[in-house]
Amino acid sequence: MGFIADSFRMAVSLIVAGDADVISAVITSLSVAIWSVLFASLAGVPAGVAIALGKFPMRGAVRLLLNSLMAMPTVVIGLLVYGFLSRQGPLGSLGLLFTPKAIIIGQSILAAPVIANYTLGAIQGADERILPTARTLGASNSQSLMLLVREVRFGLVAAIIAGFGRVVSEVGIAMMLGGNIRMYTRTMTTAIALETSKGEFAFGLALGLVLIVVSLAVNLVLTVAQESHRA
């Protein structure tokens, strides 16, 4: 118990002192997560809307696939993207492997199905009078869709929160595609894994605490924003 307590005290002092490694890992984690969620939203939200409203063959199969992709192990995504970005891979000439961009690509792929699925749920749960009301008021299809998206925006924020939660806490993609390079691609999760394996439990714990605080803070900010708009 004393070991945990001592580690906890050290962890707090590392955070308070603004340890450069801790700060770098936090900044890297947040920046790749934000970019990943942004790109995943650009793909996931329209995909979710299209699957919810579209009438096309194999729609059920597409939904099933989307559900399955939500459970895709991060290391498998990392592995697949690694194959594309490695020197021998089709995108190897871009030199993206072991850069933050590679992590963003992998994490975007990870978050997109999550965001699409949540969006799908939000659209399907929307009041079925929204589209007929918009149309009978003379709105075009695109105007009606924009209205629908606006009306379910709280569901979309939940989708983005879920996507953010998924990427900020994952370790497989960041490790495989980022390479865990200090002060460059080392994220909070990869740093925790590395430092703990080296016996630097206090350092790992410090990052773990920051990770929890960051995750809670992002959720809190988005939830408060949601509630204030709802009111």
Place this chain on the structure above:
Amino acid sequence: MNVAKYNLSSVRASYGKTLAVAIDDLSIAAGELHVLTGPNGSGKSTLLGILAFLNKQDKGEIRFDGVPVNWTRKECALLRQRVTLLHQHPYLFSGSVAGNVAFGLAARGIGKEQARNVIRESLEKVGLAGFESRTARKLSGGESRRVALARALACKPEVLLLDEPVANVDRASAALFESLVVSLASDGMTVIISSHDERLGARLGARMIYLEDGKLGCAPEPLPSVVSTRREEGTHANS
């Protein structure tokens, strides 16, 4: 003599295997007030959905202002700018009352300044002057319906379709609705109201369209019926 706004020929609409509407021949006069009545499940709402160009009939032909409707996406979008349906349980968008009333105006590309005047006038018509900044979802049931009516009126449609507008509303709101639709029709708007109230047509001096099992019929006596069919030239709306 009024020309027909709508001509329906051999129109059929079904939900699965259930035939909801089966109208052989119906003309609806332009610029007049009509009351569409009939028992529950008689197809009133389905017919209104078709007349609003929201739902396509399965078979038959509809002419609007004498022009056959082809139901292309573009055509429907254009027609819906001329015809507005007020649903039985209208949906108010999140946000303010003004935002709700402005929606149809924005869809028509009307500028904010002009829209502001239209919003004010529309709310005045339904007795909700000064409600612009109120939160739409916090209004009472009667007020919500009036906002929905104001939202429809702001679009200045040629045809206004109202699905059970006075069901479950307070007496004051019902009276306001009734006097307003009479005045709209006298101003030249084609107004079609669906209602369970078989006395409504007589009360408003409206033309009656009676539906039973999706088919045109005669309202039970002693209610006047002016169901118009091409075979009944004497009472035909186009005659």
